[in-house]
Amino acid sequence: MKTRDYLLPYRFKIVGAALLAATAVFGLFVVNLGGVLVSGRVPGLVGRFGIPGLDHGPAYEFVCRQTDLDVTLLVFGFMLGLLLIALSREKIEDECMAVIRAKAFSLALWVSGVVLLLCTLFTYDVVYLNVMIGNLFAFPAIFIAIQRVLVFRFKKQNSHEE
Amino acid sequence: MKNRIRVERAELRMTQQQLAEAVGVSRQTINAIEAGRFVPSTVLALKIARVFGRRVEEIFSLEETD
Numbered sequence: 575m576k577t578r579d580y581l582l583p584y585r586f587k588i589v590g591a592a593l594l595a596a597t598a599v600f601g602l603f604v605v606n607l608g609g610v611l612v613s614g615r616v617p618g619l620v621g622r623f624g625i626p627g628l629d630h631g632p633a634y635e636f637v638c639r640q641t642d643l644d645v646t647l648l649v650f651g652f653m654l655g656l657l658l659i660a661l662s663r664e665k666i667e668d669e670c671m672a673v674i675r676a677k678a679f680s681l682a683l684w685v686s687g688v689v690l691l692l693c694t695l696f697t698y699d700v701v702y703l704n705v706m707i708g709n710l711f712a713f714p715a716i717f718i719a720i721q722r723v724l725v726f727r728f729k730k731q732n733s734h735e736e
Numbered sequence: 737m738k739n740r741i742r743v744e745r746a747e748l749r750m751t752q753q754q755l756a757e758a759v760g761v762s763r764q765t766i767n768a769i770e771a772g773r774f775v776p777s778t779v780l781a782l783k784i785a786r787v788f789g790r791r792v793e794e795i796f797s798l799e800e801t802d
Contacts, residue, residue, distance in 0.1 A: 732764035
């Protein structure tokens with residue numbers, strides 16, 4: 575009896591790890607070299623706040639414009655890498671792994687939720703904006719970390735044949 | 737829930753790895769089930785019972801605390 579689990583094959587975990595590593599290297603270049611490494615003309619939704627003469631009409635518009643793509647690539651690569659790792663099957667995927675995944679999911683939701691609640695209470699202005707940006711990646715990152723710890727403990731606990 | 741997997745394996749001289757491959761799970765999962773650390777699904781319990789040629793209630797039984 576098969577039930578759909580919406581998980582990708584194991585090889586996508588390796589692809590995700592490689593993408594995460596490549597994005598980290600690119601991030602180091604961006605930080606160390608400074609300036610704009612990648613730019614291009616791309617379509618996107620932009621805000622019209624603060625533009626003189628544009629008091630009327632919608633606050634946002636869809637335009638094609640030349641822009642810095644470094645941050646776009648970093649966020650895209652980092653998030654896609656995390657998603658591929660988090661949503662891929664284990665090498666041997668069985669019901670024990672499904673239980674561990676469910677445990678890790680609820681624990682990660684608890685941790686990221688409590689951290690966000692505390693940050694909402696105790697951070698303001700730009701610090702809160704940084705918290706929000708960090709929060710984009712927090713849940714999948716925390717989920718992966720907890721899942722790896724639980725899988726490691728499970729394998730260690732059950733490694734010896736009795 | 738207690739089980740007789742270890743006894744049944746010993747009678748058939750079967751390793752945990754062989755049982756794991758027969759039912760499509762990892763060896764660690766069989767170890768966890770044998771030790772009572774993990775309760776298998778109905779499907780997995782039926783598969784394990786089928787490997788030993790027994791009915792599922794001959795392999796798995798409830799404890800007082802269940």
